[in-house]
Amino acid sequence: MSPALPSGLLGDLDPTSDRAVFRQIADQLREAIDRGRFGEGEKLPSEAELVEHYGVSRMTVRNSFSILQGEGLVHAEHGKGVFVRPRPPVRRLASDRFARRHREQGKSAFIVEADAAGSHPQVDSLEVKEEKASQDVSTRLGSVRRVLARRRRYLLDGRPVEFATSYLPLDIARGTQIAEPNPGPGGIYARLEELGHRLDHFEEEIRARMPSPDEVKTLRLASGVPVIHLIRTAFDTEGRPVEVCDTVMAADAYVLSYQLPAT
Amino acid sequence: MSPALPSGLLGDLDPTSDRAVFRQIADQLREAIDRGRFGEGEKLPSEAELVEHYGVSRMTVRNSFSILQGEGLVHAEHGKGVFVRPRPPVRRLASDRFARRHREQGKSAFIVEADAAGSHPQVDSLEVKEEKASQDVSTRLGSVRRVLARRRRYLLDGRPVEFATSYLPLDIARGTQIAEPNPGPGGIYARLEELGHRLDHFEEEIRARMPSPDEVKTLRLASGVPVIHLIRTAFDTEGRPVEVCDTVMAADAYVLSYQLPAT
DNA sequence: CACACATACTCGTATAGACGAGTGGGCAAG
DNA sequence: CTTGCCCACTCGTCTATACGAGTATGTGTG
Incomplete structure (x- = not known):
């Protein structure tokens, strides 16, 4: 059983919004990252935790992650989790x-x-x-x-x-x-x-x-x-x-x- | 019913390969584009056609498309199809x-x-x-x-x-x-x-x-x-x-x- | 002829489930 | 104590299904 997510870290979905659910989730994660709630290299909630928190299917959560990956914000590590991508030294x-x-x-x-x-x-x-x-x-x-x-x-x-x-x-x-x-x-x-x-x-x-x-x-x-x-x-x-x-x-x-x- | 794909345009899957199916499909589409079998602005086979051609589920095909989209090679248009992205004038x-x-x-x-x-x-x-x-x-x-x-x-x-x-x-x-x-x-x-x-x-x-x-x-x-x-x-x-x-x-x-x- | 509608096709979104594989911690056997 | 195994947790891949929504095309009605 996954421990519940710290409340307040992520918001709720807006069912009346016409924005797709997986986009809403991606938006919330992105904002949390931008605000520093998840620091560089830090682990995001696991797929299972987000499934439970939002009450959606796993594919929907994965879809959200794939958006953030495409933006270069996070990267997934098999068996470990999804992490905020650290900026390498330039x-x-x-x-x-x-x-x-x-x-x-x-x-x-x-x-x-x-x-x-x-x-x-x-x-x-x-x-x-x-x-x-x-x-x-x-x-x-x-x-x-x-x-x-x-x-x-x-x-x-x-x-x-x-x-x-x-x-x-x-x-x-x-x-x-x-x-x-x-x-x-x-x-x-x-x-x-x-x-x-x-x-x-x-x-x-x-x-x-x-x-x-x-x-x-x-x-x-x-x-x-x-x-x-x-x-x-x-x-x-x-x-x-x-x-x-x-x-x-x-x-x-x-x-x-x-x-x-x-x- | 979708018309069959022109044979020879795309190959078959290699079930012995450890490369994921959706990657194999993406590889074949990418190669076909690179070789000019699909020209700029041209429409790729629809999801349904690829589902039939490869005998996989629709999500697998969509996964392949999403790879190519991430590479900037193709773009999807709702209700129309997936197209080879034309290079704009620079x-x-x-x-x-x-x-x-x-x-x-x-x-x-x-x-x-x-x-x-x-x-x-x-x-x-x-x-x-x-x-x-x-x-x-x-x-x-x-x-x-x-x-x-x-x-x-x-x-x-x-x-x-x-x-x-x-x-x-x-x-x-x-x-x-x-x-x-x-x-x-x-x-x-x-x-x-x-x-x-x-x-x-x-x-x-x-x-x-x-x-x-x-x-x-x-x-x-x-x-x-x-x-x-x-x-x-x-x-x-x-x-x-x-x-x-x-x-x-x-x-x-x-x-x-x-x-x-x-x- | 012109327009509205039905229809078939397209991709978009979402669910539920299954199995595989990498990682790491704990526990038991040596 | 150390070693090795098992297990829980993670993401990866894939299937099957359902409904929604945008597009194009035909067809029938006015």
């Missing part, structure tokens, strides 16, 4: 993150920054290979057919937060350290500059959308968490695109920050 | 959209740009009033207590795509044309410069998340569509923040584009 990406001065040190920007923030960074699933350029990448790089692709995934404290693929024209990258798993200090941008491609500027395109099932797996995303899709193109001083980087980020782990001149 | 926001030269003309940037793109722009629900600054706005504007808030919603071809609130310190905005519903040619940035606050640069912070129920209503969002939350702060040449603009955009209607110097 990673701030500043618009000067590719400034030349940041390339001096040996370690990658990701590692340096995460260490500074006190979290444990990790990079894995590195894959470096030549492949056929997709239509989009080919267009962005100026009609190249094949490219060098560098894939990697970034983790903070064991949690995957982003995965990225860099595409470079073969005539630039083939046979250089860029084609090695470890591109050396300063990363591939430092290597590009050593190869005579002095970087002039970057263009970034940002979209947000719900993740594909693949992305859910790779980033271990909770339901109700969108992804930020960022496509960056690097141009050298001659105006030639020398790299396209396609990045998919867990949206709840990032804030992007840009500075624009008012020119 | 609005590109370039990083030079606040360049001074764009402020010369009389009409707002939104109107000009939409006209050029051949769509019908509209701005509504304008509200201009003084109010208490939220904690966040206050911090960004440098500890002001009260602000002038300008709220408006933007529509393209009748569809709401974004709503935005500008906050300005009272000592700058009160009694000026900025406090009027129509701020005049070039918008409030032009007025700010006339008032002696020459703009130096902007800072933009970008997040993506699922919308609140309010935002779903205001932007008439389909389920499975995230929002892009953009917070822009405008600084004058003396380094003072003179405006904070809080914008919530339908993520399926926008691509943000930025240029960064490689400095």
